[in-house]
Amino acid sequence: MVRLIGRRKVNIAVFISGTGSNLFNLIKYSKLKNSKYVVKYVFSDKKNAGGLKFAKKFKIPYEILNYKNKKNAEKKSLKYLKFNNIKIVCLAGFMKILSATFIKSFKGKIINIHPSLLPKYKGLNTHQRALDNNEKFSGCTVHYVNTKLDSGKKILQKKVKINKNDNAKILSKKILRQEHKIYPLALNKVISSF
Numbered sequence: 430m431v432r433l434i435g436r437r438k439v440n441i442a443v444f445i446s447g448t449g450s451n452l453f454n455l456i457k458y459s460k461l462k463n464s465k466y467v468v469k470y471v472f473s474d475k476k477n478a479g480g481l482k483f484a485k486k487f488k489i490p491y492e493i494l495n496y497k498n499k500k501n502a503e504k505k506s507l508k509y510l511k512f513n514n515i516k517i518v519c520l521a522g523f524m525k526i527l528s529a530t531f532i533k534s535f536k537g538k539i540i541n542i543h544p545s546l547l548p549k550y551k552g553l554n555t556h557q558r559a560l561d562n563n564e565k566f567s568g569c570t571v572h573y574v575n576t577k578l579d580s581g582k583k584i585l586q587k588k589v590k591i592n593k594n595d596n597a598k599i600l601s602k603k604i605l606r607q608e609h610k611i612y613p614l615a616l617n618k619v620i621s622s623f
């Protein structure tokens with residue numbers, strides 16, 4: 430276990446595409462006394478992503494990446510990651526798939542949060558698919574990112590019970606609440622493994 434007393438906090442960057450509730454939550458945790466990390470940079474592939482308001486609010490530098498040219502977008506972000514000494518990239522609702530080149534080139538760790546009990550329901554529309562299959566449980570998973578979609582090693586997972594009257598919206602809200610609990614915990618786990 431790594432002791433961070435007297436050590437500098439680990440720099441992380443968060444990649445978003447949307448609302449950014451996980452981003453907000455990670456920022457909140459980073460402000461706690463014993464937190465081991467600092468959110469140094471935010472990246473978005475959408476210039477109007479709601480989550481950018483949190484970067485602005487907390488005065489965290491951010492960058493919009495134009496994925497129409499994916500190669501350039503990734504090159505640009507890699508440059509910023511290196512310059513800002515980022516050790517962990519946290520994907521939080523980021524809707525683009527990272528290229529193998531990006532994954533190989535970034536020297537730190539890349540982790541993602543996914544709203545299902547992986548390996549079940551990789552990809553999109555996880556809640557509706559779980560409901561359509563009459564699952565009794567769904568949940569969320571934080572995992573390392575590798576070149577196969579939603580397939581990297583699991584870090585933490587949380588189960589959520591599906592009730593009879595749940596629809597995709599209700600289920601997504603219930604799961605999001607758990608995402609906010611496990612993402613900072615998973616991040617601490619990754620940092621402790623350094």
Ligand code: GRF
Nearest residue numbers: 448449450451522542543544
């Ligand atoms: C979350 O459900 C996350 O698991 C998924 O996209 C959603 C993002 O939500 N990958 P937010 O933007 O963090 O609010």
